[in-house]
Amino acid sequence: xxxxRSPVRSDxxxxxxxxxxxxxxxxxxxxxxxxxxxxxxxTIPGVSGGTVALITGIxxxxxxxxxxxxxxxxxxxxxxxxDDAARVDWWLVVPVLAGMAIxxxxxxxxxxxxxxxxxxxxxxLFIGMxxxxxxxxxxxxxxxxxxxxxxxxxxxxxxxxxxxxxxxLTSLPRSExxxxxxxxxxFAASVAVCALVLPGVSGSFFLLVIGLYAxxxxxxxxxxxxxxxxxxxxxxxxxxxxxxxxxxxxxxxHSLAMVGAxxxxxxxxxxxxxxxxxxxxxxxxxxxDWPGALGMFVLGVVIVAAVALVQRRLGSSNxxxxxxxx
Numbered sequence: 001x002x003x004x005r006s007p008v009r010s011d012x013x014x015x016x017x018x019x020x021x022x023x024x025x026x027x028x029x030x031x032x033x034x035x036x037x038x039x040x041x042x043t044i045p046g047v048s049g050g051t052v053a054l055i056t057g058i059x060x061x062x063x064x065x066x067x068x069x070x071x072x073x074x075x076x077x078x079x080x081x082x083d084d085a086a087r088v089d090w091w092l093v094v095p096v097l098a099g100m101a102i103x104x105x106x107x108x109x110x111x112x113x114x115x116x117x118x119x120x121x122x123x124x125l126f127i128g129m130x131x132x133x134x135x136x137x138x139x140x141x142x143x144x145x146x147x148x149x150x151x152x153x154x155x156x157x158x159x160x161x162x163x164x165x166x167x168x169l170t171s172l173p174r175s176e177x178x179x180x181x182x183x184x185x186x187f188a189a190s191v192a193v194c195a196l197v198l199p200g201v202s203g204s205f206f207l208l209v210i211g212l213y214a215x216x217x218x219x220x221x222x223x224x225x226x227x228x229x230x231x232x233x234x235x236x237x238x239x240x241x242x243x244x245x246x247x248x249x250x251x252x253x254h255s256l257a258m259v260g261a262x263x264x265x266x267x268x269x270x271x272x273x274x275x276x277x278x279x280x281x282x283x284x285x286x287x288x289d290w291p292g293a294l295g296m297f298v299l300g301v302v303i304v305a306a307v308a309l310v311q312r313r314l315g316s317s318n319x320x321x322x323x324x325x326x
Contacts, residue, residue: 021091028095034058035099035238043104043111043203043217044129047202058092065089067247070240104220115208120274124293127272128300130205134265137258137310145255155259158294162263170209170271180215182230188212189231189236194246209271 023031034056041052053059079297086177115122180188188210192203207213219227247255274293275284287293 012248023091028091031058031092032099032102035096036103037098038096039103040107042100042201043107044126044202044204054235058096061089061092063243063250065093065246066239066243070243108217109221112214112221113274115214115217116151117267119276119278120287120289121296123272124274125295125300126205126208127269127274128297129304130202130265130269130300131297131302132304132308133202134262136304137261137265139308140258141255154256158256159263159266161165162260163183163267166264166267167270170268178215180212182227185212185216185227185230186234186237188232190241193235193238194242205268209268212319 036058038049038052042049050059053062065088080129146155158264188207192206194203204213207216216227216231218224219231239290273283274297275287276282
């Protein structure tokens with residue numbers, strides 16, 4: 001399912017005019033399908049849309065397009081002549097966004113009902129996904145990267161700091177927000193959208209941790225245009241603000257960024273313990289429904305393991321790492 005790769009510039013962007021050649025109807029349809037898979041991933045905590053973009057072979061092109069699209073307005077405002085607008089691969093990004101929208105609006109109601117009506121089983125499924133996902137960022141690190149004592153120490157410290165920080169943050173008392181303020185929705189969206197840039201990190205999981213997952217899915221299912229408009233505005237601002245920094249980080253410190261992502265995932269397991277006090281999220285003893293929860297946990301592990309296996313095999317068949325930042 002990997003897409004054919006077009007030549008790219010040294011900065012990872014497609015050559016100017018590359019997107020002007022109209023692709024076949026089959027290619028457009030396949031890009032809609034890829035977008036739908038990414039959209040489904042973005043509704044499931046623990047599954048990263050960035051990881052799915054890697055699997056389907058369009059990650060590099062999406063990052064290059066996002067970088068060009070977010071760089072162009074700022075440069076034009078400064079009076080700098082640039083060809084960034086010509087680098088936006090519209091024949092890729094429009095079908096992908098269309099597929100994502102179709103998938104999200106189709107599945108949001110189902111996922112919102114599952115999370116609110118089956119909290120133990122949904123958390124058990126998601127914690128299985130997160131536990132298995134810890135290994136995914138490590139797959140993006142080339143062998144022999146951390147060879148010196150200092151590099152190994154940096155990796156261990158990065159992993160530990162991220163894991164402890166997220167564990168502490170997710171241990172704070174919390175509850176699902178029934179009517180979140182729009183300013184909180186805006187800033188939450190600006191952070192969650194970064195999951196599209198960093199494989200292995202789930203934006204929907206971030207929403208789940210801060211209590212905005214179910215309200216956001218409900219807003220999608222109910223077609224709450226005000227909520228969705230604020231969320232979309234936050235996502236645009238977040239993408240424009242963070243994509244440059246994250247692209248630079250992935251280009252210059254890719255392996256260390258992957259180590260940090262793995263630590264983040266490990267530390268976040270605390271937030272998804274299946275049995276929690278509904279008022280403040282405090283952990284509770286294992287309940288009588290543990291057999292079903294265990295089954296959902298195993299299912300979550302299997303789902304992510306299957307995704308990781310496909311990603312690894314596609315990367316091997318292409319003769320290159322799954323992630324290449326220029």
